[in-house]
Amino acid sequence: MSQNTPLPSVLLIGCGKMGGAMLEGWLEHGLKPSVVLDRHEHTLPAPHVHARSLTDIAADFTPDIIILAVKPQKANDILAELAQHYPQATLLSVMAGRTIESLKAQFTAAIPGANPTIIRAMPNTPCAIGAGITGLYAPPQATEQQKQNCDRLIRSVGETVWVETEHLIDAVTAVSGSGPAYAFLLAELMEKAGVEQGLPQEQARKLARHTVYGAGALLEQSDLDSAELRTRVTSPGGTTAAALAVLMAPEAWPTTVPKAIAAAAQRAQELSS
Ligand SMILES: NC(=O)c1ccc[n+]([C@@H]2O[C@H](COP(=O)([O-])OP(=O)(O)OC[C@H]3O[C@@H](n4cnc5c(N)ncnc54)[C@H](OP(=O)(O)O)[C@@H]3O)[C@@H](O)[C@H]2O)c1
Known part of the structure; x- marks a missing residue:
């Protein structure tokens, strides 16, 4: 695919720190006509538009990918509404700790026949300058086309790593998110x-x-x-060695860094339960 081919069209839900960081990169690369849904005002270059609610969006707008970038605890209402407008959507969730199962449950509770494909991604804020790193997980139901679309979109703002199981997204959150x-x-x-x-x-x-x-x-x-x-x-006996002797003492970074990352992973797990 040529570098000039525009990125897939998106409905970006939530344009705060993370959604906004990714959007900056996507706009720079060129995006098919897309919509940003956020409570706060955003001025977007044409043909992209801002909407405050799903009901403001043109009925014939069918995004290739819907990005969920709101706080995990604020997602339920919007998921129920989304199910009504886009029951078979491809969703890319960047929310920490919300499992595919829990997101799908919200969808099917609203519309019993809804069957979205949900892919999870854990980006980080250097995406805003094209230097992000994002871990992704796709369930077996996802097609190659859906995965490629998500990968293209995310690779336009940095590197990607696809993990084999969903629970590893918590580890990605703790290390790079x-x-x-x-x-x-x-x-x-x-x-x-x-x-x-x-x-x-x-x-x-x-x-x-x-x-x-x-x-x-x-x-x-x-x-x-x-x-x-x-x-x-690090020259033996030199200044760097003196500093590293402090940082690398067993009770220092070799203990605290893994402990900090484990605490973040634990918190991601708690958010999902
Ligand atoms: N920040 C990071 O470094 C980072 C890294 C990786 C992943 N994430 C994930 O990214 C997600 C977003 O985090 P964030 O830090 O970007 O949050 P944020 O700055 O609060 O951005 C979320 C935006 O969505 C808006 N919003 C929420 N519900 C809405 C609704 N129903 N309709 C319209 N707009 C709505 C919010 O408006 P209000 O302010 O009015 O609520 C806010 O503008 C989280 O799930 C987080 O886990 C964040």
């Missing part, structure tokens, strides 16, 4: 520590942020394992 926040925290703590070491605030900020950015870019461009990249910048 929530992951940008861990990197931001690292930048924040490095900046504070830089100030404690005597640097002016602005300089500490620039040094910390650009270091996290540069290390990320190096990881992306290198085929080496991250452990190997770390070893290569």
Whole structure:
């Protein structure tokens, strides 16, 4: 398929932090005529339109994919309405913790014969600059065409990884969905520590942020394992080694990072029950 072929048409439900981040990338790549449904006003370039409710949408609009990007706890009402308008829809849910079964149950409770195909995706906010990473899961019912459409759409805002079982989406949520926040925290703590070491605030900020950015870019461009990249910048007895001795102490990062990721995965599971 040519790079100029427009992306599938979407009905994006929820244009907040995540929906908005993905939409920015899609608009840049070129999207078939699409609709953004959100309570807040959004100005979209023609031919795309904003709607405040499903009843505002033209009756002949049939999106290739409906993206669910509202908070998980706010999805039920809209799902019942969606079932009435698009009972056989292809849904791509980016909601943390909502299982395919629970989403389908809302659909069929509203319209007993409804039979949507629901694919789950867990993106992250760097999608806004085309540097996202998204884990996806498709149930056996999904066709190759449906999976390809979802993959094209999501790959336009970053990389994709398809997982084999639905419960692994919770692990994706914990590693990469929530992951940008861990990197931001690292930048924040490095900046504070830089100030404690005597640097002016602005300089500490620039040094910390650009270091996290540069290390990320190096990881992306290198085929080496991250452990190997770390070893290569660590001279025995040097300054980096002194810092890593603190960070890599058994009770430090080797314990807290897996614990933090397990807590996020646990929370994703709780949200689904
Ligand atoms: N943020 C992330 O980093 C991230 C990463 C991966 C996945 N996700 C998933 O993405 C989903 C959205 O998260 P978010 O952080 O983008 O939330 P958000 O910023 O609150 O965005 C959701 C948007 O949808 C609107 N909305 C909710 N229900 C609606 C309805 N019935 N009709 C019209 N508009 C409606 C909300 O309006 P109101 O403000 O009026 O409610 C809001 O503008 C969540 O399920 C989350 O699990 C988020």
